[in-house]
Amino acid sequence: MQVVNIGVLGLGTVGSGVVRLLKDHEHKISSITGRKLVVKTVVVHNLEKKRDVDLTGIKVTNDIKELINDDEINIVVEVMGTVTTAKEYIELLLRAGKHIITANKDLIATHGSELAELADQNKCDLFYEASVAGGIPILRTIVNSFAADRIIEVKGIVNGTTNYILTKMSQNNMSFADALKSAQELGFAEPDPTNDIEGIDAAYKMIILTQFAFGINIALDDIEVKGINGIDLEDIKQAKSLGYNIKLLGIAKLINDRISVAVGPVLVPETQPLSAVQNENNAVLVTGAAVGETMFYGPGAGEMPTANSVLSDIIAVTKDIVLETTGNRFNDFSREGKQALPDEIKYPYYISLKVKDRPGQMLKITEVMTELNASFHLIIQSEYDDVNARVVMTTHKMSEQQIKEIIKEIDNLEEIEVIASYRILSE
Structure with missing residues (x-):
């Protein structure tokens, strides 16, 4: 032979x-x-x-x-x-x-x-x-099995380190620091975990997935990247009480034939398959115009x-x-693509605030939302400490442009501090 x-x-x-x-x-x-x-x-x-x-x-x-x-x-x-x-x-x-x-x-x-x-x-x-x-054969699957379909969206958990950390925070009530330490001890996180916890590793993978799924070349600067290093355990608990798990997701989506790619913490409904992906495992959901939504799940590293x-x-x-057929490209699909505009990218949002506990504070927040034509879905107030309240809001769908302006305006208010703002994945 x-x-x-x-x-x-x-x-x-x-x-x-x-x-x-x-x-x-x-x-x-x-x-x-x-x-x-x-x-x-x-x-x-x-x-x-x-x-x-x-x-x-x-x-x-x-x-x-x-x-x-x-x-x-x-x-x-x-x-x-x-x-x-x-x-x-x-x-x-x-x-x-x-x-x-x-x-x-x-x-x-x-x-x-x-x-x-x-x-x-x-x-x-x-x-x-x-x-x-x-270990998930996602690239070759996109090239071969979706060759005749038009992919509309690719989203998923593509970083095992962050998924392990968020799993431990959610299931064991661990702090971020303790969950990271556990990941490092088990070899799921590097001694310097920066690329993982800041979302950069996931962003690199989304660049490759975007090229395969949509034929569009993007750079790291084209991606809205937010990591998990600022996640508060209280937000994870609050999200859970509302029926969500927080996951670091990469999402690449066609909107009006423009591409939107983002990496960041997202509230995923417990009824959504990605919500059940635990520990260091990865999962990618591919939505095609013909086939609909398919999920690919397995170990993301090791x-x-x-x-x-x-x-x-x-x-x-x-x-x-x-x-004797060498020299063929792994992926031949290539086309020009434009970035989706911030006012085209729409999601509901989860916002948590630290608010000085005194009358009139909610009025200030409501005025900001009204001025920017955004509406609440739910408002929950609880104790933060002796002098502050924790206010959690979920919103109806709004554009990326709106949420950025809302966060900026709220940050400018006295005695109110934004703790977190995350997308909510619709069911």
Whole structure:
């Protein structure tokens, strides 16, 4: 049987999982592809570090040239992370005719288009299924299963770290700090969790999902991004009492044929499937004009789920090699798209306020809402401390422009402080 040699760039959690799966499932993969897949060379940063994976028969080096200059290596798996260095290495590898598989969402979100162009020029495959939602095969599903449908909306929980934190806050009444510490101890959160808790990781994934679902290229600056680091446990409890769970959602939606993409905490009705997604799991809802709403659920991270997505890409590339059809883009769908205007994006909202407990305060808030043509759905007042009340409001649908102006006006009022404002997902 002919051999397809593989190089691996990075041997952390995912890299180790890829090597392990290729060995464990060798016979099944061979029967599917008609080729024997062999990891020939692995490039690591630290040669002295002990690895918990069998590297028998595999060359381990710290020299990227061992991959670039080896004509026997057909496919390179990049799981080293970083953006600048990974981009430099992948460009060199593509020019050397290597097919690339990566799990690097930051890289693909920021430089995916130019890398796809370079892959095209060199008749190489460039696949990155593992860059979004870990073990959920969402990208290939959008490309293949929704090819004939018009996708209207893609929304979901695409960051396992934040979902774990919010689950612990909701179910165990943990503070944000304690829930984050628990996530770090279990390996669900990095020592520096900034990208996760500030919503940046989810935003990068939404950039990729938007390109696949709508064919529209957007940048990080085009996305309204709000993280979970400011979430108050009391708001989580209050939302729960109203029949909602707070989740960090990415939402990409066509509005009047314009694209709106946002990442932030959202109140999700308990009757909505995303509300039941717990801990580090991910879920993506795709709404098509023909098929309606479909949900894809599974582990969003971890060694084996992510490695499994990498392996599906390896098999896809191997089939292309066998059929001599390499060089096709992972996603060919591309079109021009404009950003939705702030007055077109409409949701109900949840607003919580810290208000000095004295007469006339609600009148001030009501005047702001009336002036901006917005209306309440519900108002709840409870004790905040000895001198302040906590006022929680839910509103009827209003535009993004309206909510921004309302928050600005309320912030300007004396003795009233905005604690939070979140979208509410309609049932």
